Amino acid sequence: MAKIINIILIILLLxxxxxxxxxxxxxxxxxxxxxxxxxxxAFYKNGLVFCSNKLHPFLLNYKDTTKERLYNIYNxxxxxxxxxxxxxxxxxxxxxxxxxxxxxxxxxxxxxFFTRNISVEEQEGNTFFENGxxxxxxxxxxxEEWTEPILWEHSKSEHNSAHPCLSYDEKLLFFASDMQGxxxxxxxxxxxxxNGKWSKPENLGAKVNTVANxxxxxxxxSGRLYFSSNRENGVGxxxxxxxxxxxxxxxxxxxxxxxxxxxxxxxxxxxxxxQEFGYFSSNRDExxxxxxxxxxxxxxxxxxTLQKNNYCFTFFETGNYDLDTMPLRYEWDIxxxxxxxxxxxxHCFDGEGEYQINLNIIDTLTSEIFYNxxxxxxxxxDITQVYINxxxxxxxxxxxxxxxxxxxxxxxxxxxxxxxxGDGIKAVGVKTKHQYSEEGKYTIQLGVKGDxxxxxxxxxxxxxxxxxxxxxxxxxxxxxxxxxxxxxxxxKPELKEFGKEQDILEDKTYxxxxxxxxxxxxxxxEYFDALRNLYAIMENxxxxxxxxxxxxxNETNITNIYPVFMTVKxxxxxxxxxxSFDIIPDSITxxxxxxxxxxxxxxxxxxxxxxxxxxxxxxxxxxxxxxxxYNVLNKYSSLIIEIAAHTDDVGPAGFNQELSxxxxxxxxxxxxxxGIDKERLIPKGYGxxxxxxxxxxxxxxxxxxxxxxxxxxxGMN
Numbered sequence: 001m002a003k004i005i006n007i008i009l010i011i012l013l014l015x016x017x018x019x020x021x022x023x024x025x026x027x028x029x030x031x032x033x034x035x036x037x038x039x040x041x042a043f044y045k046n047g048l049v050f051c052s053n054k055l056h057p058f059l060l061n062y063k064d065t066t067k068e069r070l071y072n073i074y075n076x077x078x079x080x081x082x083x084x085x086x087x088x089x090x091x092x093x094x095x096x097x098x099x100x101x102x103x104x105x106x107x108x109x110x111x112x113f114f115t116r117n118i119s120v121e122e123q124e125g126n127t128f129f130e131n132g133x134x135x136x137x138x139x140x141x142x143x144e145e146w147t148e149p150i151l152w153e154h155s156k157s158e159h160n161s162a163h164p165c166l167s168y169d170e171k172l173l174f175f176a177s178d179m180q181g182x183x184x185x186x187x188x189x190x191x192x193x194x195n196g197k198w199s200k201p202e203n204l205g206a207k208v209n210t211v212a213n214x215x216x217x218x219x220x221x222s223g224r225l226y227f228s229s230n231r232e233n234g235v236g237x238x239x240x241x242x243x244x245x246x247x248x249x250x251x252x253x254x255x256x257x258x259x260x261x262x263x264x265x266x267x268x269x270x271x272x273x274x275q276e277f278g279y280f281s282s283n284r285d286e287x288x289x290x291x292x293x294x295x296x297x298x299x300x301x302x303x304x305t306l307q308k309n310n311y312c313f314t315f316f317e318t319g320n321y322d323l324d325t326m327p328l329r330y331e332w333d334i335x336x337x338x339x340x341x342x343x344x345x346x347h348c349f350d351g352e353g354e355y356q357i358n359l360n361i362i363d364t365l366t367s368e369i370f371y372n373x374x375x376x377x378x379x380x381x382d383i384t385q386v387y388i389n390x391x392x393x394x395x396x397x398x399x400x401x402x403x404x405x406x407x408x409x410x411x412x413x414x415x416x417x418x419x420x421x422g423d424g425i426k427a428v429g430v431k432t433k434h435q436y437s438e439e440g441k442y443t444i445q446l447g448v449k450g451d452x453x454x455x456x457x458x459x460x461x462x463x464x465x466x467x468x469x470x471x472x473x474x475x476x477x478x479x480x481x482x483x484x485x486x487x488x489x490x491x492k493p494e495l496k497e498f499g500k501e502q503d504i505l506e507d508k509t510y511x512x513x514x515x516x517x518x519x520x521x522x523x524x525x526e527y528f529d530a531l532r533n534l535y536a537i538m539e540n541x542x543x544x545x546x547x548x549x550x551x552x553x554n555e556t557n558i559t560n561i562y563p564v565f566m567t568v569k570x571x572x573x574x575x576x577x578x579x580s581f582d583i584i585p586d587s588i589t590x591x592x593x594x595x596x597x598x599x600x601x602x603x604x605x606x607x608x609x610x611x612x613x614x615x616x617x618x619x620x621x622x623x624x625x626x627x628x629x630y631n632v633l634n635k636y637s638s639l640i641i642e643i644a645a646h647t648d649d650v651g652p653a654g655f656n657q658e659l660s661x662x663x664x665x666x667x668x669x670x671x672x673x674x675g676i677d678k679e680r681l682i683p684k685g686y687g688x689x690x691x692x693x694x695x696x697x698x699x700x701x702x703x704x705x706x707x708x709x710x711x712x713x714x715g716m717n
Contacts, residue, residue: 638715
């Protein structure tokens with residue numbers, strides 16, 4: 001390379017770079033020689049044309065003053081996908097005692113633009129003293145012979161012009177030159193073919209050129225210009241960069257990743273239409289040689305669209321008590337992380353996990369819990385997917401950090417991550433960086449591979465010029481928003497509603513709990529002495545917790561129990577709290593005609609036994625309902641009930657009948673495990689034959705998926 005242009009000072013910058021060896025498969029072509037140089041490949045018919053200073057057996061091999069042989073143009077054709085023929089001189093008409101260098105052809109291969117010494121001043125034997133500059137020459141193919149080359153009109157003896165490259169439509173000619181008015185040693189210029197002649201060359205500007213040297217332009221039909229430069233902050237001596245002409249300007253040049261670039265000199269890249277296969281030159285193996293590159297990424301099909309994991313919730317509770325006239329207020333306890341006053345609370349968790357949320361009524365006089373109105377135990381689980389962590393919007397020509405650290409794949413162990421940034425650039429690794437050279441919407445693909453399995457995901461990113469980085473410090477402390485807002489990333493998190501609607505007027509009684517023990521206490525225990533003359537001490541068995549609860553007071557309105565609560569506090573029972581209990585009739589008279597109606601009305605409140613679609617495993621949030629049914633059956637030991645399970649209308653009748661039978665059996669087994677005699681339980685599945693709603697909506701289908709408890713016999717006759 002240095003012998004062709006005579007102006008390159010090679011400096012090897014030993015800079016550590018990241019490992020991306022799997023992106024491309026790099027092969028040194030077999031026709032390279034061991035001691036000579038092969039450089040500047042150009043596509044030519046079914047093969048390549050390139051330049052070499054190798055020893056030719058039938059030509060006089062000219063040398064320069066350093067005794068290095070000068071360059072000639074060779075043609076090498078492919079036999080098949082893996083084998084090459086022996087390189088041959090392209091044309092004796094294009095072979096001179098001078099250097100013939102980098103070149104390009106028109107699409108029909110009938111015209112060639114190539115680099116050559118404009119003149120030499122002296123010759124001694126086969127040695128030339130190269131005091132002149134190099135320029136671009138043109139030759140045309142006529143009758144299978146190349147015509148006498150003529151100097152291109154803008155190549156002058158006062159400066160060097162080299163490395164010509166035609167655009168796909170052949171209306172632009174890019175080249176390297178050290179003509180006056182440039183930015184550095186050598187810059188990239190372009191000339192336009194207009195009205196039958198080439199225009200005055202224009203410097204591509206500071207986004208492409210630097211105070212260093214820029215050489216070997218290659219203009220791809222996509223509009224991307226590849227070139228080589230030894231500018232600062234590269235990874236080697238000469239590195240390969242690219243830029244694009246967008247909006248009447250060239251964009252900031254971007255450095256290609258390894259392995260196309262190395263700590264050595266890498267230059268004169270050309271590529272096919274896909275930009276996934278091509279050739280380039282490098283001295284990574286001592287001498288300058290030509291290498292092929294081919295994209296070496298797995299093929300990812302049927303990629304999912306990225307779903308964002310939502311860690312932000314609005315907690316709410318409907319059917320609340322009127323506390324305006326009482327020294328009481330609502331307060332949310334968010335998993336012990338923070339407390340929020342009011343009926344709604346917004347919170348964003350750090351990630352997946354098990355969390356406990358409580359809505360308490362607080363006594364404002366003591367700041368202690370008066371009553372726990374609601375308690376939610378729930379799990380936040382990341383969506384099973386490949387995950388791209390990246391902004392939705394970012395600035396043009398600014399480096400963006402990407403990672404797949406939140407990928408949640410359970411069926412195989414990931415061995416590698418493969419990135420496609422949607423602009424022709426690929427990368428490998430769980431973390432990577434990339435910058436876009438032009439505005440637009442890009443679709444990023446992240447694929448993962450392991451155990452002979454693959455999975456992938458897609459995410460859109462918008463690149464704009466006038467993007468401003470947000471003040472994320474302020475946003476962290478400002479997550480409470482109106483629930484109807486559609487929130488933007490990096491502005492405010494989207495909040496997902498999480499709560500329950502409950503009827504506070506349902507049959508409940510409120511009592512002040514003064515003791516809760518696993519072992520049964522005597523009501524005559526001295527622990528209760530301070531209350532004995534004030535209230536009747538009551539024993540309650542809480543089957544869901546397998547504990548005994550000892551209470552005083554009994555009110556159906558929660559505000560009416562407050563005076564009892566304060567009296568108990570003043571009596572010295574510090575750790576006391578109001579508890580609610582379901583009202584179950586104290587007694588039912590034998591042959592009472594109302595008994596059946598009363599118990600059925602009570603049991604009908606507890607039919608929201610939840611199942612996921614197609615499942616018959618009881619969900620944890622149904623245990624409370626089932627424990628209430630158990631309490632009724634335990635109190636009235638002669639009751640016989642039917643457990644009627646129903647499904648929605650999705651799926652065949654046979655499937656739904658079998659599913660409802662299994663659901664009825666699952667509920668029956670739960671009550672048997674709690675101690676209820678199986679002879680008192682009659683499980684029956686009805687499939688989809690008795691819907692409560694005929695509407696074709698998910699809400700209606702959810703209502704129809706239910707379990708009902710029907711008293712068949714009171715056992716009191």
